[in-house]
Amino acid sequence: MNKALIALALGGLAIGMTEFTMMGILPDIAKDLQIDIPTASNLIALYALGVVVGAPTLVAFTSSHSPRKVLLFLMLLFFVFNGIFAIAPNKLLLLTSRFVAGLPHGAFFGVGSVVAARLAKPGKEAQAISIMFTGMTIANLAGVPLGTYVGHHYSWRITYAVISLLGLVTFLALYFWMPKLEANKSNNILKQIGYFARWDAWLMVAVIAIGTGGLFAWISYIAPLVTEVSGIPADRVPLIMILIGLGMFFGNIMGGKLADTISPSKAAIASFTAMAVCLCVVFFTAHITYLAYPMAFITGMISFSIGSPLQMMLINNAKGAETFAASAGQASFNIGNTLGAYLGAVPITMGYAYNYPSLVGIVMASMGAVLAYIFLAKVVRPQMNL
Template sequence: MPLALLALALGAFAIGTTEFVIMGLLPEVATDLGVPISTAGYLISAYALGVVVGAPLLTALGNRLPRKTLLMVFMGVFLVGNLATVVTSSYGAVFASRVLAGLPHGAYLGMAALVAAHMAGPARRATAVARVMLGLTVANIVGVPAGTLLGQLVGWRAAFLVVVALTALTIAGVALFVPHTPASRAGGLRGELSALRHPQVVLGLTTAVFGFAGVFAVYSYISPMMTELAGMPSAGVPIVLALFGVGMTLGSLVVGPLADRWLRPTIYGSLASLALVLALFTVTVHNPWTAAATVVVLGAVGFGVTAPLQVLVMNKAGAAPTIASASNHSAFNLANAGGAWLGGLGIGMGLGYVSPAVIGSVLALVGLGIAVSAGVLDRRGPAAGSAAAEPAPEAVREPVSG
């Protein structure tokens, strides 16, 4: 299983690198394509659009295929999208290539989470999912800074060429090490889609949208916050971004075992901690050392929201977890877009660069309120909160304390 998890995590590493590396290369991209930086920034939105649309769409189209096959197909589409980014020259073509590259993002991560959970068994589902998502966190420490440096030295397309190579290695690793996992047994596409109508799945996805939006309300504007409020030189911003990735990695190592024992309490604690850290950030951001330390903690508690919610949505989808699992990544990307928009709205209203932290804290509290409400409804009876009358073979019983 370790090699299989490593192969799945490598795919997550490639996805995390391609999603975030362009943020550090926007000046080079804009110059090369002959567009303003603001227009080049739409390429980030193009990728997010692909994620939101592609996660449920590709998963639905491949619902009847074995999961191992789907993983390779999704990464094949991802490879083609990134290769198109490398070889195209016009802004419109690059925009289309970013949409294409984003389409399999959520579908792959959702499927990888299901396969990892299946291999690990009921007792270690959250830990296995967190290990796969570790690829995303390591991408923020290694892949994004290294890709940014490479792109600055030899051209921005070189960063995406590396992603293409990593994707090819992922496909080979999945083919060699991931065991055969059968297709969903939910009774076809209609059975999978039915899971999205169940209250606990809807509430889990809504929690992800609001709770994680708090992270991106701040992360999207971390560069001006560090330079304008903390008084940090611009050269220090990449270090801060790497520190955020370090925090995410530390969080992933802790949150998996915790969620395996206490799933809902881990979600509650992560969201409450996130709201508190974001509120404290309004004070600590005015000093470079305390700001950097808070960013590490922010990364840790922010990741504490992701893996447990992934497992919760999978559990509550019952025997039809495939599309629900993929849709969770659409929810997180909606959180990315919504958090960035709301954080920018605060700045645009003249509330200053500290306002995204205030807005983020409020969003995290809203997510906590939704999560607690979902837990209360779930305790009132199976009809209120679960997707199936009988536990699914892949589902894990939540601890009584949840």
Template structure:
């Protein structure tokens, strides 16, 4: 395994912890700052807004810079954002720092995907991208539970400090292990957006938003579903969430390997089909404890099985604007998260059980499956060229 890919994985590990650890430490932050838990939840939205603003901002500011320099600057921003978040005394100052922490997220994945593709061995591009993304899955597997424990045992500020330390490790490894690569050809600001004239990237981004959003309809409420529907104890949740993280880890590895062996399109289409079926099975079988666990593992595996194939597809369909295209995948992912959490909560607001969160999820994933199938139908030559 190439050391440069390990360095990128440390960066995505820091980003994954920065994004997802908030779900576990909201109560502590709410108590500390004197706000309600729903108000503290806006800190998650602030990060997502930073993701959406950071991607085009990086293209505007740094598109002509060498790729390694951009990665170093983004890693430094991870450190600054989380270190400042650990020190902020008020709710609104923490809100600002959560926005800053989100700025490098999409851009790092975008630039990192380009670097991974360039350093990959012949015929192993998707696997290289999946190695970069593995940091995000490790964050869900170990980093988020660790951050939640530190928050309860010490303080939530120490959790953000830990993320800043991981960011510093990532910066050091990028400096040492990522080779110096030339900047991308300068196509001008208009050239960066020219690929969006085609329907292909729009179909891909829409598929990402719908597919990931559908899974988050259910996953946003997986903890209460496991306790109130599947019958697990609240004390079991740490191990349950770790199992979900292991599903993400395994799915990411399988997705990268399969996309190189077959094609990214086929992997995305098949995975969304499996995810749709799994969500429907959750609706009918969530009351069966161990079936619910197995379906959770399968569905979270699907969530990350599509990650590296989606990154490769958008890179192939954004030539001349690769940095923006790869970053927009993360924007679509975060928009899907927000949309999924909202729509998954609607059945609950209307008095239905937590298993009903899987129904809008299955509908969204089905739409994502239709969209990616339409992409394959409209652009068959692209798929044939990679066979």
């Protein structure tokens, strides 16, 4: 395997851990800082805001530099500000460092997606991108449970110190393994930003933000779903999370192969449709305890198969602004995260059981499939006929 792709996967592992470990150790942080959990949850929101802000801006302002230099700069930011977060002596520095630590997230995956596609053999671009995202799936499978355990039994600061060091390891891997690819000399800020003057760019934002919301409507409430509806003991929730992470690992690889085989747009339609079907099964079978385990794996696998196809759709559609589009896609994923969690909470606040957010997920995933089909019919096919 290309060592440069391994370096990108290490970055995915580090970023996945810094984003998702926070959910597992939020009560420990709240206790340590002597604040309530809703206040501590601002750390999650600030990171997401950092992703949304950093994805387009950092890519736009670094577009004239070589991809290797940009990736090194982004991972240096990650290393420094996760390290500051781990030792921050007051709340202001804690909140500030958490926001800045989120800035490199989308830009790293945006630049990394384009680099992975450039390093891949012809016809294997989506599979190369999926290798980078394998790091994030490993984070969910092993890194997040381990970080949560350390944060709960020892200190959350140790967890984030380790995450910061993982950023340093990624920096060194990029330094030694990433080839010195030439920067695209035709890139400039106005050209990058100009991508969003096109209607099809906003269609892609809608595809990602709405469609992937189906995943987050389900996974945001997975713990109460399996404990209160499926009747699984609370101490087995980590097993459910491991099964989801394992499913994401295989789904990520499957999505890359599917996109290279039948085209990214068709793969996205298939993944969104399958996600809606899975969530439908979850809704109607959530009360059957033994089915919760295989459905956690299957739904995780189907839901994460969408990542590589969507990245390739963005890259293929944004000639001259590929990196900006791919990074903006990461911001759109985080919008999907917010939308899915928020809309998924609506039936819960109305008094319905925790399987009802899956209904919201069905609607969002189905809308993603429809929007992806519109993109295929109105954007991809006309371009193929030119």
